[in-house]
Amino acid sequence: MNWQHFQAFVWLRWRMMVNQWRRAGAFNAVLMMVIAVGAVVVAVPLLIGSFALGVNAIPKGTPMHLLYVWDGLVVAFLVFWMTGLVMELQRSEPLSLSKFLHLPVSVKSAFLINYFSSLLRLSLIIFVPMMFGYSLALVFVKGAMLLPVLPALAAFLLMVTALTYQFQGWLSSLMNNPRRRRLVVVAVTVIFVLGSQLPSLLSSNFAPFLTSQAEQSRQLAKEMDELNRAFQAHEFDANEYTRRLKELVDHDELATKQSDSELSEQVEESALLANLVLPIGWLPLGVKGAAEGRLIPALLGILGMTLIGSASLWRAYRTTVGMYQGQATARGSQPSSRVAATPAGLGKTRTLLLERRIPGLSEPVAAIALGGLRSLLRSPEAKMMLLSPLIMAVLFGTMLLRGSGLQNVSDWIRPLIGVGAMFVVLAGVLQLMSNQFGFDRGGFRIFVLSAASRRDILLGKNLAFAPVVAGMALVLLVAVQVFVPMRVDHFLAMFPQFVSMFLLFCLLANLSSIYAPAYIAAGSLSHSKPKMSVVLRQMLTVGILFPLTQVPTLLPLGIEALIKSQGWIEQVPVYLILSLLQCAVVVLIYRLLLSWQGGLFQSREQQIVEIVTNRES
Amino acid sequence: MNLAIETHQLTRNFNDFCAVGGIDLAVERGTFYGFLGPNGAGKSTTIKMLTGLLAPSGGRMLVLGKNMRDPKESLDAKRHMGVIPEDLALFDNLTAREYLTFVGRIHLMPRDTIRNRTEELLSVLALDDVEKKLTLEYSHGMKKKLAMAAALLPNPDLLFLDEPFEGVDAVTSRVIRDLLSGYVARGSTVFLTSHVLEIVERLCTHVGIIVKGKLVEQGPLATIRQGGTLEDRFLQQAGADSESTRKLNWLDEAAS
Known part of the structure; x- marks a missing residue:
């Protein structure tokens, strides 16, 4: 391994990182630079600090406490490490080693240098001194029996870095195809996001214990009230009151202790199982075992983690060699079998989605709507964003259904749950729709260059989302109707209400797209280097204007609730009738305002095209 | 004169930088107009303005007789235009x-x-x-x-092509050249930018040369060439510096 090459690789990674920061703005570059320098500077104090903290805290803790501390350290480290990985994946520069293989560097050197230089990450600079300091404290406090924690830490770091490196190599060969690249980026992000939801799912696992404790407190308060009432009514004397009160408190303490102990046992069991099953838990498990005087778990952990790390490195090396010999490139350049298998002339007879007509709509509107829908359904990042309302609904819905009171809600609250579901769907597509042109990127030029009326373009853009949004809303409404059934007329009223909600939402989304467009990098989900004014305008849209525009759609339900509560009219589906009326009014407003928005759009289209097609905007 | 494109003092500034500084284009209908200039001269900025992708900072422009700064008229013009934009x-x-x-x-x-x-x-x-x-x-x-x-x-009646031959293979390039020649022969107009002077010389009937945002020359190809080659004339107008290549004399040395 050539030292000069190593320096060059380290420098390259550093420059790529700095340039990435710089692209996000001068302030961000300075901030990140300060953080990077600060991390290096605080590495030594972190080592000393964690050692000192460990020396003070370890004598008080049990082996199980040590396991929890190490679990916390491992999870925190992995969150930082994976965040860095996701950020690196979303960068435009591919991670491929193929960029280096044409240079005068041997394959083995290129592999090793790239691996070692990949260790230059903030998470490693911060966490390794911390973990090392804490390990030294363990040895210092508990004695030589804890010495295996040091090789276990090294094996853990080897395993994580080697697995990540192998993963990156595999991804880079996958990402030679730009279509797959976007899929990979989105899949990794989804896994990361879902993984971050695990703690809340786990906490809901322990919810029954917390619920029973709350129930117990309520019971105690009730019994004490009863006791006080009886004492006030002179049913017994003060001595009897004191005796009964003590009995109540003692009973409660016993029950609390029992509940705490059950919870603690459950957490302990779950933690031990998770540590045993997941290789990342072997380091904490080894520490616990060593603290209890058992070396076998630690030694097995070291062996297992070293084996995984070595196997990953070996596999990554084979991938590198394969790439050098052109295997990956050859596979990537082959035409897809799907194309080859397509019979000639098939396209002549089959009607494309984009060729279909939509009754009542002009040709440009239909083309824009169907083209937009086709793009949406093919774009992995859009699909992920469109799925998010369903994921949110499942998460929140499960939590709600676990609650005891949902089946007892009144007739007036049930439609509100349906409205809430529709609101979640709209909120889920808000990011996409409030920057409709941003997701077109270069394709937006075709709208500026076209002779289509700008009103038609906006209408087509809005309609592109309609089937997806309506489909998701329907799924959620049916689910709500199954789990929290509402009256038939209320259920039917949801449909015109949804049309009103969607059209008002479209008007807001159009304004936001016209006045706060932002460039979105291909395969990405977020704005690239957005201006503060744009961020503020979008925050205003999301946080204030979106809920505000939806409030009027609650009027029909509110009016029915008022009428029925006063007993003015009975047996008339007021909510349904008013929803239909409201829908007609909103359609009229939408038609009127859309022409006005078309004019606005035309007056700003050149500014929009500058922004949405320019990655530096 | 029946003009497909006509501009008067067309200007575009980016903050303090003047990308296009008051150019007066006159492109007759039925001509194959080559718009030449060194990198960063303002060719793509001009095309963007003419096609409605970029608002001018000043000046007037008529495309197919329509005022491109008027929203309604610009839509009328776009119905008869085809464009290959820069990106x-x-x-x-x-x-x-x-x-x-x-x-x-x-x-x-x-x-x-x-x-x-x-x-x-x-x-x-x-x-x-x-x-x-x-x-x-x-x-x-x-x-x-x-x-x-x-x-x-x-x-369309008018084609705006920004570097249409860049990255295109020789066979397709030939096909496109033939298509465009036939297209102009039928009376339509092409406004094209290209760095490949041979292509411009072979295809274009008229040429405009822009340097640092100024239109330094325009007219029929034969007039522009002045008996020489288009390359000579272009280099002369663009102010090419032959001295700079002499500075790389280490390239003449044998590799160590």
Whole structure:
């Protein structure tokens, strides 16, 4: 391994990182630079600090406490490490080693240098001194029996870095195809996001214990009230009151202790199982075992983690060699079998989605709507964003259904749950729709260059989302109707209400797209280097204007609730009738305002095209 | 004179930088107009302004007799224009056939016409064997060809082509040249920028040269050449510095 090459690789990674920061703005570059320098500077104090903290805290803790501390350290480290990985994946520069293989560097050197230089990450600079300091404290406090924690830490770091490196190599060969690249980026992000939801799912696992404790407190308060009432009514004397009160408190303490102990046992069991099953838990498990005087778990952990790390490195090396010999490139350049298998002339007879007509709509509107829908359904990042309302609904819905009171809600609250579901769907597509042109990127030029009326373009853009949004809303409404059934007329009223909600939402989304467009990098989900004014305008849209525009759609339900509560009219589906009326009014407003928005759009289209097609905007 | 493009003091500033400084273009209908200039001279900025992709900072511009600064008139002009912009205007997630169908419908073309022309364009431009691929999987040359197909699809009266031959293979380049020659022969107009002077010399009837945002020369090709080659004239106008190549004399040394 050539030292000069190593320096060059380290420098390259550093420059790529700095340039990435710089692209996000001068302030961000300075901030990140300060953080990077600060991390290096605080590495030594972190080592000393964690050692000192460990020396003070370890004598008080049990082996199980040590396991929890190490679990916390491992999870925190992995969150930082994976965040860095996701950020690196979303960068435009591919991670491929193929960029280096044409240079005068041997394959083995290129592999090793790239691996070692990949260790230059903030998470490693911060966490390794911390973990090392804490390990030294363990040895210092508990004695030589804890010495295996040091090789276990090294094996853990080897395993994580080697697995990540192998993963990156595999991804880079996958990402030679730009279509797959976007899929990979989105899949990794989804896994990361879902993984971050695990703690809340786990906490809901322990919810029954917390619920029973709350129930117990309520019971105690009730019994004490009863006791006080009886004492006030002179049913017994003060001595009897004191005796009964003590009995109540003692009973409660016993029950609390029992509940705490059950919870603690459950957490302990779950933690031990998770540590045993997941290789990342072997380091904490080894520490616990060593603290209890058992070396076998630690030694097995070291062996297992070293084996995984070595196997990953070996596999990554084979991938590198394969790439050098052109295997990956050859596979990537082959035409897809799907194309080859397509019979000639098939396209002549089959009607494309984009060729279909939509009754009542002009040709440009239909083309824009169907083209937009086709793009949406093919774009992995859009699909992920469109799925998010369903994921949110499942998460929140499960939590709600676990609650005891949902089946007892009144007739007036049930439609509100349906409205809430529709609101979640709209909120889920808000990011996409409030920057409709941003997701077109270069394709937006075709709208500026076209002779289509700008009103038609906006209408087509809005309609592109309609089937997806309506489909998701329907799924959620049916689910709500199954789990929290509402009256038939209320259920039917949801449909015109949804049309009103969607059209008002479209008007807001159009304004936001016209006045706060932002460039979105291909395969990405977020704005690239957005201006503060744009961020503020979008925050205003999301946080204030979106809920505000939806409030009027609650009027029909509110009016029915008022009428029925006063007993003015009975047996008339007021909510349904008013929803239909409201829908007609909103359609009229939408038609009127859309022409006005078309004019606005035309007056700003050149500014929009500058922004949405320019990655530096 | 029947002009397809006419500008008066057309200007575009980016903050303090003047990209196009008051140019007066006059492109007659039925001509093949080559718009030349060194990198950063203002060619693409001019095309963007003429096609409505960029608002001018000042000046007047008429395209096909329509005032492009007037929203309604600019739409009228766009109905008769085809454009290959500098960075293209494709949608990543559509196939070539879908994209052309989309463009055709935006131009209110009948469905059968779109189908037939799409078929022919994909075949002529050798895109038919990759029509199942999304455009994001295309090479740069293939994207250029698809943009060319989209520009030709509505059979416009005026074509704006920004570097149409860049990254395109020799066979397709020949096909495009023939297509464009026939197109102009029928009375339509092409406004083209290219760095390949041989192509401009072979195709264009008229030439304009822009340097540092100023139109330094325009007119019929023969007049511009002044008996020499277009390259000589262009280099003369662009102020090429032959001294700079002499500074790299270490390239003459034998490799160690």
